[in-house]
Amino acid sequence: MIEGKYVNLRALEREDLELLKKWRNDKKTRIHTREYRLLNMINQNNWFESIHEQNPPSAIMFGIENKKKKLIGICGLTYIDWKNRHAEISNIISMNNWQRTKEAKNTLDLIIKYGFDELNLHRLWVEIFATIPENIKLFEKMKFVKEGTLRDRLWRNSKWHDSFIYSTINES
Numbered sequence: 001m002i003e004g005k006y007v008n009l010r011a012l013e014r015e016d017l018e019l020l021k022k023w024r025n026d027k028k029t030r031i032h033t034r035e036y037r038l039l040n041m042i043n044q045n046n047w048f049e050s051i052h053e054q055n056p057p058s059a060i061m062f063g064i065e066n067k068k069k070k071l072i073g074i075c076g077l078t079y080i081d082w083k084n085r086h087a088e089i090s091n092i093i094s095m096n097n098w099q100r101t102k103e104a105k106n107t108l109d110l111i112i113k114y115g116f117d118e119l120n121l122h123r124l125w126v127e128i129f130a131t132i133p134e135n136i137k138l139f140e141k142m143k144f145v146k147e148g149t150l151r152d153r154l155w156r157n158s159k160w161h162d163s164f165i166y167s168t169i170n171e172s
Contacts, residue, residue, distance in 0.1 A: 002062070002114060006106040009062035009075065009114070016063055017044040020074055023094050033129075034154075056082050060119075064093060064107050072103065075111050077119070086123035087115060099134040108142055116170040125167035129154050139166045 002009040012020075021044045023029055051059045061076030073093035080087040089111055098104050115121045126144065128135045131154065140146075144166035152160035 002110050004106040004110045006067065006102045007072070007110070008065045008067070009107070009110055010065055012048070012061050012063050012074065014045075014048060016071060016074075017041065017048055019071060020044060020092075023074070023092050029092060036155075056080070059090075061090075062111075064091075064103070066103065073098075073107070075107050077111065077115055077121075077124070080119075080121075085121045086125065087119075087121055089115075089124055089126045097134070099138040104138060105142070108138075112142075112168065116172070122170050123167055124170075125165055127163050127165055129156075129163045130161040131156055136164065136166075142168070144168050 018041070021039050021041060024033070024035060025038050051057060051061055058080050059076060059078040060080065061074060061078075063071050064073035064075055066072050073091060075089070075091035075093075077087035078090045089108070091107060091111070093101070093104055093107065112124060115124050125147070126135075126139055127150075128139065145168070147165045147167055150163045150165065153163040154161040
């Protein structure tokens with residue numbers, strides 16, 4: 001377990017998959033992700049198996065628990081490139097306006113520290129879709145730097161949306 005002030009990161013368990021499926025299928029979440037399909041338990045089980053079979057892993061995922069030990073989200077590092085030492089940060093937190101919460105900042109602090117200090121990664125990045133400007137504010141507050149814009153990257157609600165790449169570098 002990775003302990004923080006407001007949240008802890010723990011290993012994902014098979015029992016978590018039903019709740020993760022519910023979060024990922026939620027219309028308010030799905031509009032801001034790359035996933036366009038509704039997921040079923042076959043999809044969830046295949047994903048769970050795939051992240052545990054790869055060696056070295058291309059993704060390391062955690063459950064996010066509040067201090068009452070309630071699962072409130074999922075986060076991790078995906079598209080890990082071990083040679084070039086970078087990875088994408090991925091997260092879903094099932095709280096209204098989660099980007100403004102102390103739990104969100106604490107989660108990101110923990111996953112950044114894990115990526116830099118434990119995995120010795122050099123660069124962590126995130127892709128943020130224009131459908132969710134609150135994420136841009138959060139990552140800019142966390143000192144991530146905008147690297148670029150991918151035009152018309154996401155098709156949602158019958159129109160195209162840009163995405164933005166933000167990153168932080170391990171300077172130590």
